[in-house]
Amino acid sequence: MTTFSKNDLLTDDHITPIDFESIDGFPESHSWPQFDESLNKIQTHDLKDSLIPVIDLASPNAKTLISQACGTWGVFQVVNHGVPFELVKKVESESRRLFALTTQEKCKVLRSVDGATGYGSPKLSPFFDKRMWHEGFTIMGSCVDDAKVLWPHEYQRFCDTMDAYQNQMKQLIHNLLLMILEPLDVTQEEMNWAIPAHDSQSVLQLNSYPSCPNPSQAVGLASHTDSLLLTILNQCGIDGLEIFVEGLGWRRVQSVEGAFVVNVGDLLHIFSNARFPAVTHRAMVNQSEHRISVAYFHGPPAESRVAPSSKFQKPGFKSLPVKEYLSLKYKHFFEALSLVRT
Numbered sequence: 001m002t003t004f005s006k007n008d009l010l011t012d013d014h015i016t017p018i019d020f021e022s023i024d025g026f027p028e029s030h031s032w033p034q035f036d037e038s039l040n041k042i043q044t045h046d047l048k049d050s051l052i053p054v055i056d057l058a059s060p061n062a063k064t065l066i067s068q069a070c071g072t073w074g075v076f077q078v079v080n081h082g083v084p085f086e087l088v089k090k091v092e093s094e095s096r097r098l099f100a101l102t103t104q105e106k107c108k109v110l111r112s113v114d115g116a117t118g119y120g121s122p123k124l125s126p127f128f129d130k131r132m133w134h135e136g137f138t139i140m141g142s143c144v145d146d147a148k149v150l151w152p153h154e155y156q157r158f159c160d161t162m163d164a165y166q167n168q169m170k171q172l173i174h175n176l177l178l179m180i181l182e183p184l185d186v187t188q189e190e191m192n193w194a195i196p197a198h199d200s201q202s203v204l205q206l207n208s209y210p211s212c213p214n215p216s217q218a219v220g221l222a223s224h225t226d227s228l229l230l231t232i233l234n235q236c237g238i239d240g241l242e243i244f245v246e247g248l249g250w251r252r253v254q255s256v257e258g259a260f261v262v263n264v265g266d267l268l269h270i271f272s273n274a275r276f277p278a279v280t281h282r283a284m285v286n287q288s289e290h291r292i293s294v295a296y297f298h299g300p301p302a303e304s305r306v307a308p309s310s311k312f313q314k315p316g317f318k319s320l321p322v323k324e325y326l327s328l329k330y331k332h333f334f335e336a337l338s339l340v341r342t
């Protein structure tokens with residue numbers, strides 16, 4: 001597959017999703033080359049085993065299990081996380097309400113070429129020569145401006161739900177990062193850099209994958225690693241997330257009722273001096289159901305620097321400003337991590 005640098009290719013085409021409402025048949029623009037069958041066989045055969053640990057946060061050995069999962073897979077699922085079930089359901093139904101709007105309505109809040117928030121195709125789109133079976137809505141902090149455009153009289157319910165969910169995610173990220181970083185024995189200053197604070201970065205991404213007439217040739221969200229420290233994903237009850245495991249290929253992460261998937265991003269990979277892998281993952285689509293997923297990304301202040309923790313004697317990565325790393329990633333998507341290795 002040919003890859004491109006965003007600067008070479010960014011056009012409105014990479015921001016405006018196809019009109020899923022009126023689409024007839026399966027367009028060539030969305031038809032990806034056939035995947036390697038041998039990798040798919042392993043995945044289908046072992047679909048029922050749960051490779052990725054499901055960790056009960058209320059259990060006394062949660063910290064040890066999280067540490068092991070971060071070191072082995074860079075991903076795990078959590079239950080008993082304290083986020084109210086009703087809120088999780090509300091986020092899903094408000095997301096469905098948003099994506100059920102007409103394409104014309106959704107495009108009123110289309111992400112701008114330089115912007116980060118609003119409706120549109122995922123930011124990674126320009127790096128692939130095929131289009132994804134996906135539409136998204138990106139929120140950073142308050143979404144009131146966009147929501148007022150979408151629902152001039154009924155925006156409050158959407159905003160209150162998204163605000164409450166972001167607060168819950170912040171709390172959960174705080175608890176998880178304490179458990180993940182304490183065993184690394186990082187300094188207090190480093191811990192304060194990583195955990196949520198007034199200037200940390202957070203993004204709430206609502207993903208929509210409409211049912212697809214030809215799922216075996218489509219990709220929902222193409223293979224990537226998340227860029228920030230940690231991501232919390234809700235698959236909303238419909239499978240589709242797959243992780244790439246060296247030697248095994250693509251493996252499905254089964255959706256577990258009430259569980260969140262937590263994964264390590266590039267910045268935590270750097271900070272852990274590669275002790276924790278930034279898991280490569282993708283989302284696949286299906287023919288019968290419109291899949292929704294909700295991802296919350298957390299990162300340190302954009303103005304701060306990222307480097308391996310001072311606890312590591314031999315840092316494997318350069319120190320650089322977080323915002324420089326993010327701009328490098330969106331110029332050289334696939335090479336970003338190797339470009340910052342020492």
Ligand SMILES: C=C1C[C@]23C[C@@]1(O)CC[C@H]2[C@@]12CCC[C@@](C)(C(=O)O1)[C@H]2[C@@H]3C(=O)O
Nearest residue numbers: 116122123124138203205224226227228297
């Ligand atoms: C901070 C960010 C993470 C993200 C890029 C962004 O600027 C805002 C959207 C995020 C998202 C969501 C869908 C998948 C992803 C790879 C993408 O294309 O946009 C992530 C980005 C990321 O982790 O790099």
Ligand SMILES: O=C(O)CCC(=O)C(=O)O
Nearest residue numbers: 205207240241283293295
């Ligand atoms: O929808 C999914 O299962 C994956 C979403 C994802 O990887 C993302 O939003 O970064």
Ligand SMILES: [Fe+2]
Nearest residue numbers: 224225226281
């Ligand atoms: Fe992701």
